[in-house]
Amino acid sequence: MKWTGTPMIISYISIAVLLVIAVCITVLATHHSKRKVINDVNQTDARTIQDNIKSENIKNYLRIFSKEPHLSGTDANKNVAYAIASAWMEAGLEDVHMLPYEVLLSYPDFENPNSVVIQNSAGEETFRSKGVSPVIIPDEQSGKYAGHQWLAYAGNGTVSAEIVYINHGTADDFKNLKLMGVDVKGKIALMRYGYGFRGDKVYKAQQAGAVGAILFSDPWDVAQDGVDADHVYPKTIWMPNESVQRGSLMHGHGDPLTPYYPSKKELYKGTTIKEAYDDGTLPSIPVLPVSYTTAFQLMKRISGREAPSDWQGTVGGNLTYKVGPGFVNGEKLTINVHSELKTKRIQNVIGYIRGSEEPDRYVMLGNHFDAWVYGSVDPNSGTAALAEVARAMMQTINETHWRPARTIVFNAWDAEEFGLIGSTEFVEEFVDILQKRAVVYINMDCIQGNSSLHVETVPTLEHVAIEASKRVPNPSQEEKSRGRNTVYDTWINVFPDKEVGHPKIRVPGGGSDHAPFLNFAGVPVINFKYKNYTAYSTYPLYHTMYETPFLNIHLMDTDDLAVHRAIGQYWAELAVTFADETVLPINTTNLASVMINSYLPQLKESILGMNVSRSDLDSILEQYTLLSESAQDLLTAAIRFQNTRQYDDTNHVQAVNERLISSERCFINPRGVSKHNPSARHVLFSVSDSDAYSNSLMAGVQNAMDSYETSPSIENLREVINQISIVQYSVICVINTLGDAI
Numbered sequence: 223m224k225w226t227g228t229p230m231i232i233s234y235i236s237i238a239v240l241l242v243i244a245v246c247i248t249v250l251a252t253h254h255s256k257r258k259v260i261n262d263v264n265q266t267d268a269r270t271i272q273d274n275i276k277s278e279n280i281k282n283y284l285r286i287f288s289k290e291p292h293l294s295g296t297d298a299n300k301n302v303a304y305a306i307a308s309a310w311m312e313a314g315l316e317d318v319h320m321l322p323y324e325v326l327l328s329y330p331d332f333e334n335p336n337s338v339v340i341q342n343s344a345g346e347e348t349f350r351s352k353g354v355s356p357v358i359i360p361d362e363q364s365g366k367y368a369g370h371q372w373l374a375y376a377g378n379g380t381v382s383a384e385i386v387y388i389n390h391g392t393a394d395d396f397k398n399l400k401l402m403g404v405d406v407k408g409k410i411a412l413m414r415y416g417y418g419f420r421g422d423k424v425y426k427a428q429q430a431g432a433v434g435a436i437l438f439s440d441p442w443d444v445a446q447d448g449v450d451a452d453h454v455y456p457k458t459i460w461m462p463n464e465s466v467q468r469g470s471l472m473h474g475h476g477d478p479l480t481p482y483y484p485s486k487k488e489l490y491k492g493t494t495i496k497e498a499y500d501d502g503t504l505p506s507i508p509v510l511p512v513s514y515t516t517a518f519q520l521m522k523r524i525s526g527r528e529a530p531s532d533w534q535g536t537v538g539g540n541l542t543y544k545v546g547p548g549f550v551n552g553e554k555l556t557i558n559v560h561s562e563l564k565t566k567r568i569q570n571v572i573g574y575i576r577g578s579e580e581p582d583r584y585v586m587l588g589n590h591f592d593a594w595v596y597g598s599v600d601p602n603s604g605t606a607a608l609a610e611v612a613r614a615m616m617q618t619i620n621e622t623h624w625r626p627a628r629t630i631v632f633n634a635w636d637a638e639e640f641g642l643i644g645s646t647e648f649v650e651e652f653v654d655i656l657q658k659r660a661v662v663y664i665n666m667d668c669i670q671g672n673s674s675l676h677v678e679t680v681p682t683l684e685h686v687a688i689e690a691s692k693r694v695p696n697p698s699q700e701e702k703s704r705g706r707n708t709v710y711d712t713w714i715n716v717f718p719d720k721e722v723g724h725p726k727i728r729v730p731g732g733g734s735d736h737a738p739f740l741n742f743a744g745v746p747v748i749n750f751k752y753k754n755y756t757a758y759s760t761y762p763l764y765h766t767m768y769e770t771p772f773l774n775i776h777l778m779d780t781d782d783l784a785v786h787r788a789i790g791q792y793w794a795e796l797a798v799t800f801a802d803e804t805v806l807p808i809n810t811t812n813l814a815s816v817m818i819n820s821y822l823p824q825l826k827e828s829i830l831g832m833n834v835s836r837s838d839l840d841s842i843l844e845q846y847t848l849l850s851e852s853a854q855d856l857l858t859a860a861i862r863f864q865n866t867r868q869y870d871d872t873n874h875v876q877a878v879n880e881r882l883i884s885s886e887r888c889f890i891n892p893r894g895v896s897k898h899n900p901s902a903r904h905v906l907f908s909v910s911d912s913d914a915y916s917n918s919l920m921a922g923v924q925n926a927m928d929s930y931e932t933s934p935s936i937e938n939l940r941e942v943i944n945q946i947s948i949v950q951y952s953v954i955c956v957i958n959t960l961g962d963a964i
């Protein structure tokens with residue numbers, strides 16, 4: 223609503239009138255139409271929804287959503303947004319609409335591919351990379367510019383410099399290179415993918431003085447059975463020889479020009495592009511991705527000492543990697559990167575199934591839809607599954623008496639690939655509403671393999687995530703023939719946590735759209751996927767042009783998309799549980815117990831590992847002890863709450879649920895926990911400064927400890943203690959929230 227300048231007195235009168243009406247309605251509501259208590263999940267209905275989820279429909283949606291390359295900010299991606307909206311509307315979702323933002327994106331020069339050029343001492347070109355991957359399946363991959371190899375937000379320009387090889391570009395790798403006596407200053411940094419977010423590698427290289435960077439995928443990771451045609455795509459899931467991983471280099475989340483606030487057209491942008499460069503949010507050096515074939519051309523020429531054994535890989539078969547600097551026989555390296563920043567309109571799509579009992583409680587499901595190229599795996603395996611969840615729920619509503627008690631909200635995010643932009647702007651715009659109404663946000667980005675379910679969530683939701691998986695049939699015939707009939711049975715077998723006797727569940731990191739919900743708004747999240755049983759962090763064809771339906775259907779999920787279907791079923795099962803359970807399945811007892819048994823011992827270990835004087839250590843430990851005592855109090859309060867909460871009538875149930883939801887928000891520190899990432903506000907789970915993909919517990923404490931170790935001043939010591947105290951304050955907030963009186 224727009225402010226129209228109504229005189230104050232009229233406003234007061236209207237407010238008074240509204241109050242009288244509100245009181246009457248409340249009185250009427252409590253005395254005459256006392257609502258029934260929400261019934262628990264009706265398992266027959268839940269089963270029907272699962273049965274209504276069909277592979278055939280997922281396949282159709284997948285083909286529609288991943289037909290063209292649909293980079294955020296392009297017309298093709300706008301068409302995908304409309305295709306999602308029309309699928310949802312056709313199924314019968316309510317109030318389907320777009321939520322637009324104007325954000326800073328980055329594009330290459332599609333007419334002018336990036337290149338790596340090598341010249342000999344006579345100035346003759348001895349190698350030039352193509353900068354474009356070849357089409358392998360023409361029916362699916364012939365879209366214009368699909369093969370273009372580039373990285374978003376790379377600096378624009380041409381640089382010639384000596385090369386240095388820095389392994390994965392982790393903090394340790396930079397430290398070790400320094401110990402080897404090799405300086406990165408003024409050099410082009412060659413780094414391989416893996417062990418961290420690519421934007422962090424480039425950030426570190428730039429900080430170390432690099433003037434350019436090249437990223438490649440090592441066959442050691444992405445072509446483990448060999449690089450010959452029989453062992454790579456399209457015969458297998460492994461990466462073929464001219465392929466590259468695309469991606470964003472932004473260091474941080476959301477539109478770089480509007481931290482904290484939504485980038486609405488009518489609002490001012492608080493940060494300038496220059497400031498975004500100066501604070502390292504955007505890299506200023508040119509960067510490009512190359513195939514392992516091109517990496518071989520570089521590697522075989524690098525001079526200097528041999529790289530350590532754990533820096534070796536399988537580029538060029540048995541080639542020995544060296545660290546440089548520079549090439550043997552005086553050859554010269556140049557990289558040409560064409561890159562441009564553009565302000566673009568993006569749009570999230572939102573749609574509802576309104577709850578019959580508590581329409582103001584939101585159970586939120588989401589996935590992004592923008593892709594680097596066709597995105598049939600990342601993200602449209604999820605987009606297709608989500609559309610089918612919506613359709614199957616609406617079919618169930620149409621054909622039975624079921625309707626969720628709480629509202630289920632469907633979200634399709636734009637510009638996730640550039641840095642979680644669509645979801646971050648959304649959370650920034652609606653943070654107050656979300657903090658009041660959102661029960662949970664459940665994210666599924668993409669299928670990464672077909673071995674097992676894999677879940678990341680917060681301690682309060684571990685039990686519900688596990689129980690739901692026991693009600694989803696196993697998509698694998700092979701697993702079923704071994705007696706593992708549910709998704710849970712395979713999950714506990716593949717990823718067991720021996721200590722606690724249930725599947726291994728970590729706290730979500732920053733790699734997808736759940737991050738702003740948890741870290742900025744304090745809404746608890748579940749982020750799940752299907753993946754291979756090995757530790758390899760993602761799938762070999764991640765962010766390549768070969769993510770087209772052939773990969774989903776013929777290589778990754780060959781039994782009629784059974785895994786895609788199971789993903790939809792698990793998503794639906796979770797949604798129904800949160801929508802229909804009388805008392806919200808939020809387990810504060812488990813939070814207390816995980817804090818006491820895991821987080822606090824880890825914190826103590828970090829404290830004891832600090833290089834600190836005895837007296838300073840004592841003052842830190844003193845606060846730590848007080849925090850431990852509060853955690854014990856939390857355990858007592860949570861158990862008491864669990865045992866004495868009453869849910870024999872609506873008012874009591876709502877009071878119980880209200881407290882459960884509010885207790886999650888206690889961990890949001892409005893002042894933030896990280897200087898570098900304004901959306902990091904969760905004192906327990908916010909994403910660490912050093913790797914945007916993973917997470918560190920109690921990042922505020924960790925950051926303060928790092929500052930203290932770099933500069934052990936009294937101010938920095940006090941900040942460590944203060945940050946521990948802020949965690950404790952949040953714990954006390956939960957105790958108070960669960961209690962009856964202040």
Ligand SMILES: *[C@@H]1O[C@H](CO)[C@@H](O)[C@H](O)[C@H]1NC(C)=O
Binds near residue numbers: 264266623624
């Ligand atoms: C559960 O749903 C089924 C089908 O809609 C219905 O027949 C049954 O009565 C419901 N059960 C309960 C306990 O409400």
Ligand SMILES: *[C@@H]1O[C@H](CO)[C@@H](O)[C@H](O)[C@H]1NC(C)=O
Binds near residue numbers: 379
């Ligand atoms: C990129 O750099 C080239 C020179 O290397 C220049 O011609 C071009 O205008 C620059 N583009 C942008 C968008 O700054």
Ligand SMILES: *[C@@H]1O[C@H](CO)[C@@H](O)[C@H](O)[C@H]1NC(C)=O
Binds near residue numbers: 450451515
């Ligand atoms: C890359 O793979 C293609 C297809 O198998 C093959 O024709 C080509 O020779 C390979 N190129 C290199 C440099 O190995």
Ligand SMILES: *[C@@H]1O[C@H](CO)[C@@H](O)[C@H](O)[C@H]1NC(C)=O
Binds near residue numbers: 539540541
């Ligand atoms: C290493 O590779 C070269 C060139 O491909 C080959 O000639 C040589 O036999 C290989 N050596 C080993 C030990 O595999």
Ligand SMILES: *[C@@H]1O[C@H](CO)[C@@H](O)[C@H](O)[C@H]1NC(C)=O
Binds near residue numbers: 314613
């Ligand atoms: C459910 O019913 C509505 C209204 O008749 C219809 O528009 C919609 O297509 C139906 N949805 C499904 C999935 O059957």
Ligand SMILES: *[C@@H]1O[C@H](CO)[C@@H](O)[C@H](O)[C@H]1NC(C)=O
Binds near residue numbers: 446672754755756758
């Ligand atoms: C899982 O990965 C391993 C090695 O990374 C590979 O050998 C295997 O084929 C993969 N299995 C599945 C089911 O994807």
Ligand SMILES: *[C@@H]1O[C@H](CO)[C@@H](O)[C@H](O)[C@H]1NC(C)=O
Binds near residue numbers: 778
């Ligand atoms: C599972 O994935 C592997 C590749 O990782 C593939 O070889 C296998 O055929 C897939 N199985 C099914 C049933 O989809």
Ligand SMILES: *[C@@H]1O[C@H](CO)[C@@H](O)[C@H](O)[C@H]1NC(C)=O
Binds near residue numbers: 685811812815
């Ligand atoms: C809540 O967590 C506690 C501690 O881990 C556990 O004992 C209990 O069974 C959980 N409750 C539910 C309902 O899952």
Ligand SMILES: *[C@@H]1O[C@H](CO)[C@@H](O)[C@H](O)[C@H]1NC(C)=O
Binds near residue numbers: 833834934
């Ligand atoms: C520990 O700190 C002292 C004093 O600040 C410093 O001299 C010493 O080098 C540090 N030791 C380590 C292992 O960092």
